[in-house]
Amino acid sequence: MPPKCLQLENINPNFIAMEYAVRGPLVIRAGEIEKELERGMKKPFDQVIRANTGDCQATGQQPLTFLRQLLTLTLEPRLLDSPDYPEDVKKRARLILDSCYGHSVGSYTESAGLEVVRRQVAAFIERRDECIPSDWQNIYLTAGATPGIKSILSLINCQLGGKTPGVMVPIPQYPLYSATIAEYAMVKVDYYLEEETGWSLNRKELQRSYCECQQHCNPRALVVINPGNPTGQVLTRDNIVEIIKFAYDNQLLLLADEVYQDNVYDKNSKFYSFKKVMHEMGEPYRSQELVSFLSTSKGYLGECGLRGGYMEVINMCPQVKAMLTKSITAGLCSNTIGQVAVSALVNPPQPGEPSYERYVCEKNATLASLKERAELVHKTLSGFEGYKVNPVQGAMYIFPQIEIPPKAIAAAKDKNMAPDAFYAFELLESSGICIVPGSGFGQKPGTYHFRSTILPQTDKLKLMMEKFRVFHDEFIKKYK
Ligand SMILES: Cc1ncc(COP(=O)(O)O)c(C=O)c1O
Numbered sequence: 001m002p003p004k005c006l007q008l009e010n011i012n013p014n015f016i017a018m019e020y021a022v023r024g025p026l027v028i029r030a031g032e033i034e035k036e037l038e039r040g041m042k043k044p045f046d047q048v049i050r051a052n053t054g055d056c057q058a059t060g061q062q063p064l065t066f067l068r069q070l071l072t073l074t075l076e077p078r079l080l081d082s083p084d085y086p087e088d089v090k091k092r093a094r095l096i097l098d099s100c101y102g103h104s105v106g107s108y109t110e111s112a113g114l115e116v117v118r119r120q121v122a123a124f125i126e127r128r129d130e131c132i133p134s135d136w137q138n139i140y141l142t143a144g145a146t147p148g149i150k151s152i153l154s155l156i157n158c159q160l161g162g163k164t165p166g167v168m169v170p171i172p173q174y175p176l177y178s179a180t181i182a183e184y185a186m187v188k189v190d191y192y193l194e195e196e197t198g199w200s201l202n203r204k205e206l207q208r209s210y211c212e213c214q215q216h217c218n219p220r221a222l223v224v225i226n227p228g229n230p231t232g233q234v235l236t237r238d239n240i241v242e243i244i245k246f247a248y249d250n251q252l253l254l255l256a257d258e259v260y261q262d263n264v265y266d267k268n269s270k271f272y273s274f275k276k277v278m279h280e281m282g283e284p285y286r287s288q289e290l291v292s293f294l295s296t297s298k299g300y301l302g303e304c305g306l307r308g309g310y311m312e313v314i315n316m317c318p319q320v321k322a323m324l325t326k327s328i329t330a331g332l333c334s335n336t337i338g339q340v341a342v343s344a345l346v347n348p349p350q351p352g353e354p355s356y357e358r359y360v361c362e363k364n365a366t367l368a369s370l371k372e373r374a375e376l377v378h379k380t381l382s383g384f385e386g387y388k389v390n391p392v393q394g395a396m397y398i399f400p401q402i403e404i405p406p407k408a409i410a411a412a413k414d415k416n417m418a419p420d421a422f423y424a425f426e427l428l429e430s431s432g433i434c435i436v437p438g439s440g441f442g443q444k445p446g447t448y449h450f451r452s453t454i455l456p457q458t459d460k461l462k463l464m465m466e467k468f469r470v471f472h473d474e475f476i477k478k479y480k
Pocket of ligand 1: 176
């Protein structure tokens with residue numbers, strides 16, 4: 001047999017460099033353990049509890065009836081005659097089908113997505129931001145937020161004066177950013193969120209990170225995740241003002257990852273969109289270049305697998321925007337099912353329509369349950385010896401700082417593992433709970449964390465918290 005034409009030595013080295021912790025070695029091991037349990041292997045637990053990924057429906061969240069009905073009717077238009085579907089859903093399905101070529105969601109759409117849905121998105125943003133105008137031609141429908149984020153990072157990937165482009169990302173960060181920056185051979189410029197003040201962000205730290213990176217790269221963009229993943233904080237309006245000023249003063253493109261905008265649980269926190277704050281600040285900040293992202297994967301929909309999302313591109317030079325559009329056109333269009341899901345997100349039933357009551361009831365129940373789980377996880381973990389835990393103000397995660405005893409650090413070193421990965425592996429093997437070590441997201445040197453989702457349903461979450469407590473007590477006893 002001749003050697004394979006593709007070898008590790010001759011493929012794109014950026015593929016080897018990139019890492020994606022949320023689906024890393026721990027998650028692979030969790031999958032193996034599930035198979036071992038199926039084969040009847042004896043373990044100190046009978047199930048794996050996956051608290052590693054923000055996949056809402058995988059952990060039992062129910063889909064919204066309205067959204068699924070809209071999908072059903074657009075996929076199977078013969079059901080438009082069925083008395084089993086409410087008239088308001090039928091009306092919406094017809095509107096979408098009328099704007100599809102051949103009246104079918106099986107056809108390609110315009111590359112930025114169906115005009116009718118883009119217009120619905122713009123109207124939704126105007127309602128959300130209390131009448132600040134949104135131009136539907138600034139809206140690009142995307143297959144989840146991910147491809148939008150990747151296409152913007154790709155757009156700015158340009159060597160200038162011999163320097164590689166840099167992207168400022170919060171630490172801890174969501175690993176899509178580190179993975180994509182590595183894939184595109186750009187430079188990740190870390191700025192640290194301040195754990196002691198609830199993962200807030202300050203201008204001094206932005207400035208430090210910006211200045212220090214100048215020697216080895218050319219910073220082009222600033223990423224902000226609000227509400228935060230993995231940190232669960234909701235930025236204050238003052239914080240957002242500071243960030244906008246900083247981006248403007250340093251000519252950085254702002255990427256506002258706002259996929260968790262509906263996931264705010266803390267009664268003292270409120271979501272402010274970057275667009276709205278920028279607008280309220282007036283000129284010159286109102287002209288800041290901004291791209292903001294939303295997705296059907298999060299919020300109260302949790303439709304991760306449908307792959308729906310959009311980005312709003314604001315104040316971009318028209319010639320550059322034309323290049324962005326061209327590159328998106330080369331990918332034909334985002335999947336139409338995701339586009340229908342976006343339509344359901346931004347154009348929900350209104351008071352007086354037949355689907356309204358049920359829609360509101362289901363939406364509120366999902367959000368109330370998420371809030372309850374956010375509080376439960378925070379309350380429980382705060383009681384663990386050696387833990388420092390900020391509250392889950394929003395999003396779907398908690399990111400506690402853990403004290404790992406020196407003996408455990410030494411044991412991790414013997415196994416050539418990061419101490420937090422060692423902790424997470426021990427937790428998985430002894431209790432079946434799968435979390436992600438903090439090193440996958442980035443953390444201040446010398447500190448250890450992990451990320452857990454709040455997503456298992458309440459009963460399972462209570463069980464998980466109890467198993468976690470038992471594990472932690474034993475871990476501390478063993479290594480103290
Ligand atoms: C902060 C953040 N941005 C973007 C995404 C990507 O989500 P999707 O591509 O499913 O919309 C996620 C997913 O977890 C996320 O947490």
